[in-house]
Amino acid sequence: MTMPELGQRGGAQPQFAPAPVPGYWTLHCTRATQARANKDGLRQAAEEYVYQLKKGVDGMIRQEPNGEKFLAACRAKPPELWAEQRAKFPDLGVWWDFRHQMERWIRLAPVDPIRDAVMAFIVDLEIQRELQGLTEGL
Numbered sequence: 001m002t003m004p005e006l007g008q009r010g011g012a013q014p015q016f017a018p019a020p021v022p023g024y025w026t027l028h029c030t031r032a033t034q035a036r037a038n039k040d041g042l043r044q045a046a047e048e049y050v051y052q053l054k055k056g057v058d059g060m061i062r063q064e065p066n067g068e069k070f071l072a073a074c075r076a077k078p079p080e081l082w083a084e085q086r087a088k089f090p091d092l093g094v095w096w097d098f099r100h101q102m103e104r105w106i107r108l109a110p111v112d113p114i115r116d117a118v119m120a121f122i123v124d125l126e127i128q129r130e131l132q133g134l135t136e137g138l
Contacts, residue, residue, distance in 0.1 A: 026038075070104065071108055074114075083121065085101075086122055
């Protein structure tokens with residue numbers, strides 16, 4: 001079906017007027033005002049571009065949660081989930097990996113019995129898995 005046929009059936013797209021020529025909005029101004037308006041418009045457009053660019057970059061960067069919220073979340077997470085995270089994201093060097101979170105936890109709370117208990121649980125679990133793997137190989 002061609003465009004004229006669409007128009008005849010009543011489904012034609014609305015026609016928009018083309019954009020006005022540059023300087024249309026300042027035609028009533030003097031030449032000096034037009035030059036200043038053009039310069040100001042370019043400056044404002046550049047500022048808006050930089051603002052939007054910074055806003056986009058800030059949106060892409062994952063913000064680190066504050067320390068107290070992070071510690072509360074770490075302490076509330078059960079050891080089983082820590083062990084699962086350790087198994088899935090060992091030392092990949094990515095943001096959410098186990099090692100990074102543990103290092104941050106150590107920085108925020110150098111002495112933390114909950115973290116020590118989590119680490120003991122994970123070590124015991126890994127030892128059990130290793131022993132199971134050795135006994136299954138016999």
